Amino acid sequence: MPRGFLTLADVPVAEWPALWDRTAELEANRLATTFAGKTIALVFEKNSTRTRVSFEVAAYELGGNSVVLTSEGSQIARGEPAEDTARVLSSYCHAIMIRTFGQERVAAFARAASVPVINGLSDQHHPCQVATDLYTVRQHFGRIDGLRYAWIGDGNNMAQSWLEAAGMFGFDLLLACPSGYAPSPDHLEAARSAQKALGKGTIVVTTDPREAVAGADVLSTDVWVSMGQTDEAARRAAFKPYCIDAALVARAASDAIVLHCLPAHRGEEITGDVLDGPQSLAWVQAANRLHVAKALLEYVMR
Numbered sequence: 001m002p003r004g005f006l007t008l009a010d011v012p013v014a015e016w017p018a019l020w021d022r023t024a025e026l027e028a029n030r031l032a033t034t035f036a037g038k039t040i041a042l043v044f045e046k047n048s049t050r051t052r053v054s055f056e057v058a059a060y061e062l063g064g065n066s067v068v069l070t071s072e073g074s075q076i077a078r079g080e081p082a083e084d085t086a087r088v089l090s091s092y093c094h095a096i097m098i099r100t101f102g103q104e105r106v107a108a109f110a111r112a113a114s115v116p117v118i119n120g121l122s123d124q125h126h127p128c129q130v131a132t133d134l135y136t137v138r139q140h141f142g143r144i145d146g147l148r149y150a151w152i153g154d155g156n157n158m159a160q161s162w163l164e165a166a167g168m169f170g171f172d173l174l175l176a177c178p179s180g181y182a183p184s185p186d187h188l189e190a191a192r193s194a195q196k197a198l199g200k201g202t203i204v205v206t207t208d209p210r211e212a213v214a215g216a217d218v219l220s221t222d223v224w225v226s227m228g229q230t231d232e233a234a235r236r237a238a239f240k241p242y243c244i245d246a247a248l249v250a251r252a253a254s255d256a257i258v259l260h261c262l263p264a265h266r267g268e269e270i271t272g273d274v275l276d277g278p279q280s281l282a283w284v285q286a287a288n289r290l291h292v293a294k295a296l297l298e299y300v301m302r
């Protein structure tokens, strides 16, 4: 199977600093042409704004090309197996990004492909986004180590990629999730044992957002209802106390930053004054998706 990027762990810990350094170079020089003559297929079984446009522009600016396939506009909605799609796209394209539902579908797709596959979000992980979030933290603080990270809200794909990162890099991560909405026990256990092996970092799961943000350097949140989730009414009721507002931010470190992968719902998981305020890096974070997409494309194509 070719090198791919299905979760953050597909890039070894030791290789992340070079990947982020390369990201910074690509940010400074938007028109490096390391993907010349190559095409990436972008497969979307869920909607997207940032992931789609950042990868399309990334391919173009690297001198290559992109082809977008949505479920409804392709044979996927008619039931063509993911594996068959992967085999065929591999014969035209040099890399494939897929956004889909279960992580197992991403894995099956990658096994059938003969070119590198990038996970553009599954129900369990969002590695391109958390790779970007860490790049943004590193750009801002000059490091990712020695900081305290707080996750407020759903124990969803984003939270689980943050957990994976906490296990890999050994940083302190505090997650405040309503009861019944914590990350899966498997992901928690994997991250905790990775930290144990590293000998550094802590992971705390609480239902109290104030406990999670106390003294935190980095606050992150995400929508209450992710794509594909149907229990919307129950979620809205459970998540009401899990809003990053000015009072919550005031409990964090005085120079704390606030991240949001977007799209945001102002007045739900975050207030407008925080999202658009001076401690928010959400817009820098969104812009950084482009540079990280390029570095990841180069990485998997090496």
Ligand code: CP
Binding pocket: 047, 048, 049, 050, 051, 052, 121, 129, 261, 262, 263
């Ligand atoms: N953050 C993110 O992945 O955004 P899109 O859903 O718009 O791609």
Ligand code: NVA
Binding pocket: 121, 156, 157, 158, 222, 223, 225, 226, 227, 261, 262, 263
């Ligand atoms: N957790 C969200 C992230 C969107 C970028 C979702 O899966 O819908």
